[in-house]
Amino acid sequence: MLKQFIGSIGKQFVLITGALLLIASPLTYAQNWPTKPIKLIIPFAAGGTTDILGRLLAQQLTKDLGQNVIVENKPGAGGNIAAEFVAQSAADGYTIMLASGSMLTVNPNLYKKLPVNYAKDFVYITNVASGPMLVSVSTKLPVKTLGEFIAYAKTKDLNFGSAGIGSQVHMAAENFTYSANIPATHVPYKGESAAINDLVAGQIDFMVGNLTAATGFAKNGQIKPLAVTSLKRSKQLPDVPTVAEAGIPGFESTGWFGLVAPANTPKTITEKIYDATVKAVNSEALRASLDLNGLTAVVNNQKEFEAQVKAESVVWEKVIKGRNISAQ
Structure with missing residues (x-):
């Protein structure tokens, strides 16, 4: 016994x-955590605003976390390809994504079939930064002001480029053409930089692109900047009026970029990522880089970020249904 x-x-x-x-x-x-390098997935091609911000952030996070933060671009399908990759990755904090706001608020309302459930397959960490858009046209178009462009567009069958169906660049242009009451054909690309390159080449007529990606081309005279979509003028292009000033009172459209991780990533890890991001964004180096690129730091907490996504999703759902926009 x-x-x-x-x-x-x-x-x-x-x-x-x-x-x-x-x-x-x-x-x-x-x-x-972390004991090895971290992958920061960018859902669009190199050269666009998400990529620019992602690389700036990765550089500072590498210093603050003591591990390399490696940027990987996975463009296509309005960010859905990258989203699927991240959602299927291990929830261990070593694969995170810098998503555009449109991925979280527009895609669920736009695409009939999605490879992910944006509300359930990710944990939202923080909205890193936001910035205005720039209405710009090809140098081939015989217009100098937004008013002239709107009048010209009403007599022509123009087209506009974007970073992909449902992207912030796409939806900003849809919002603009609707508000200006002008017809235009959408030409989606696999990233903002590809669309801007074709705008420079005169292959497309206009864009409402992120200010960060478009400013250099505007300053070099490769595209014509007509208006910024913020309520105030941009320090980067102080002589360019706002859309509200130039002919559409009250118009405003901004883009933003947030960090997400696979669902079930331990809270201890997501809190470390959040704390490191806050520290990075508040660093003098990154603040200066954000300002130089026309971006404003946000870094809200998880609850605030979730509330922002829910509120904006409701708005975009109404816009998409009201204008009968869809994607396969």
Whole structure:
């Protein structure tokens, strides 16, 4: 009996010890994170605003986290290709994504079939930064002001480029053409930089692109900047009026970019990513880079970020249904 009793106690001790190890292991793992390089997935091609911001952020996070943060571009399908990759990645904090606002608020309302559930397959960490858009046209168009462009567009069958169906660049242009009451054909690309290159070449007529990606081309005279979509003029292009000033009172459209991780990523890890992002964005170097690129830091917390996504999703759902915009 004594041997059986001791044997029973021994088995229970082993089971309890094993259970404690299983519980302690993930906690220890999360507390020690990061111990290897981190992938920062960019859902669009190199050269666009998401890519520019992602690389600036990765550089600063590398310093603050003590591990390399490596940028990987996975463009296509309005960001859905990258989203699927991240959603299927291990929830261990070593694969995160800098998503455009449109991916989280527009795509769920626009695409009939999606490879991911944006509300359930990700944990929202923070909205990193936001910035205005720039209404710009090909140098081939015989217009100098937004008013002239709107009048000209009403007599022609023009087209506009975007970073892809449902992208912020696409939806900003849809919002603009609707507000200006002008007809135009959408030409989607696999990233903003490709669309801007064709605008420079005169292959498309106009864009409402992110200010960050378009400013250099505007300053070099490769495209004609007609108006910014913020309520105030941009320091980067102070002589360019706002859309509201130039002919559409009250018009405003901004883009933003947020960090997300696969669902079930431990809170300890997402909090570390958030804290590191806040530190990075508040650093003098990144602040200066954001300002130079026409971006404004946001870094809201998880609850605020989730509330922002929900509120904007409602708005875009109405716009998409009202204007009968869809994607396969």
